Amino acid sequence: MSERTNAQPLVKTVDLKKLFKLKGGALLHAVDGVNLEIYPAETLGVVGESGCGKSTLGRTILKLIEPTDGKIYFEGEDITKYSVRQMRHKRRDMQIIFQDPYACLDARMSVVDIIAEYMFIHHVYKSRAETYNRAAQLMDQVGLARRYANAYPHELDGGRRQRIGIARALSLGPKMIVCDEPVSALDVSIQAQILNLLMDLQDELGLAYMFVTHDLSVVKHISNNIMVMYLGRCVELCSADELFANPLHPYTDALLAAIPKPDISLRGKEQKLIRGEVTSPINVKPGCRFASRCPFCTEKCTNTDPEFVEVTPGHFVSCFKVNNK
């Protein structure tokens, strides 16, 4: 990260918060003070377990969900208070690919109509012919045979449906795409095809990705920087190589240890397991979110919020154990 101090981040959030109000006035802390930067042509991986707020974060950045507090900057412009109409214009630059390629496509539209829809909404081309022409080009670009142009989503398999989702996201020529678990619903051999496609498109078009996933091996493969989230907070942020070589936060450590590795030499070795389960994000008390499961928890951890500190250049951690060193 230090190499690019001159470059302007494409997306930047400052202390971004999204709290959902529940019945009875309780507050669910989905995203709780996240600072991140995404640079052009780079990928920020966001990892965490279910309920850690990673999908909410992705949607809040696109303002599909209104943030409660904090700021979102896109190309240096504060878009936090943008109206729906202003955002509609901005979304030409920022798009999203969803997890479930079965649910996010209109079952009653043909493939080419789904891909062309955004271009019609934004009046990108003057004529229908030009729009459909571009849609066909996009199909080539994402590796969908043109013979599927008039097919309906239910006729295609998961991998091809995800390609439709990608073509649709590309149709407006975005600068950034939020990929919300785009390969989780796919089989490994298809998953690899889609990951390669996303990386090829990034090289070709200079896209920035925010790649939200629960799968650490996928995120390592595709990301430049990785952010680890736990209960709405960012606990660790650094480059992908650094995170795997030198994980500092006890939660990151536990996550890495928990992945079953396809290597039989590790069989039967004691695993570092963390106890318990993710605690409730409703009306959270001050203190480190991970304290109740942390093997290094001290009294300080349960009373005070640890700060998000840059320990070595480009490596940020929020943990008292690390920060005190």
Place this chain on the structure above:
Amino acid sequence: MAEERTDLILDIKNLKVVYKTDMEVVEAVNNIDLKIGRGKTLGLVGETGAGKTTTALSILRLLPAVTGKVLEGEIHFDGQNLMEFDEHFMHAIRGNRISMVFQDPMTSLNPVLTVGDQIAEAISLHNDQLSKEEIDRKVEDTLSMVGILPKRKSDYPHQFSGGMKQRVIIAMALCCEPELLIADEPTTALDVTIQAQVLAMMRELRERLGMAMLMITHDLGIVAQTCDDVAVMYAGEIVEAGTVEDIFTGEHHHPYTVGLFNSIPNLDSRASRLKPIPGLVPDPTNLPKGCVFSPRCEHCTEICRQQRPETVTHGTHSLRCHLFAEKKEGGAAHE
């Protein structure tokens, strides 16, 4: 031979299962052989639609009655052919000597019964001589075995988290101390840290109870960490089988197994691109004529398109591929 048979808890021979509808015939499982030794764990690996779950359901004779049909084959459990028994006999086997854990913990529990009642149901069905108090005590023992406080037996499924629900289901499957546990993607719906906890617990219980396990999964990491033997399934066939050492460190592999390994992003390597298997799993209503993998295989030759390969076995390792059929002949000639 007779001695060998008693070592095996499960021996599937030449099993062929189809799903028949008015429109089409889906060839889900095509003449597979599987063996599980007593107290051993077999990992059944493959992608969606490979026929893994169909194989598991046929063992318990739980295939959908109208469409699912076992056309050929025998399933020997503890020396007895399950295909010859009637439904009444299967009732005594299911949940008692063979249990199954399903993938989705959210849908395999009854939402209107307490978890204690649901475990008690499984126990009382197979032990009608037990008194209410004895069953109650057994429920509590089973719950504490999977790491749940016994007092939570009067809670309902919605009061448990995903990981806890899966523990309840495992408790239910284990309450009669089965000889064989079929686990169909038991941790796919769980988060990694919870998955690690559940897998560690399953490993420990397997050792304590000495049961055999059929672990169905698509995750090669889970196979490497929990299984003794592995069978790789593709389009209803077992394309490669052997011990974990054969599969993970052996020299020769089926091109599909190689493709599967290349598709997983490796935590240790910095390769910029994955090497995925091109193409898609074939349509099971219209399987290729020769080798089922031939349309996606980079080593495909004319014989692969024409003829189904035979299974070639070297010691514990067996492969179903023309590449190795030739090699064996060539190797023999050299000797």
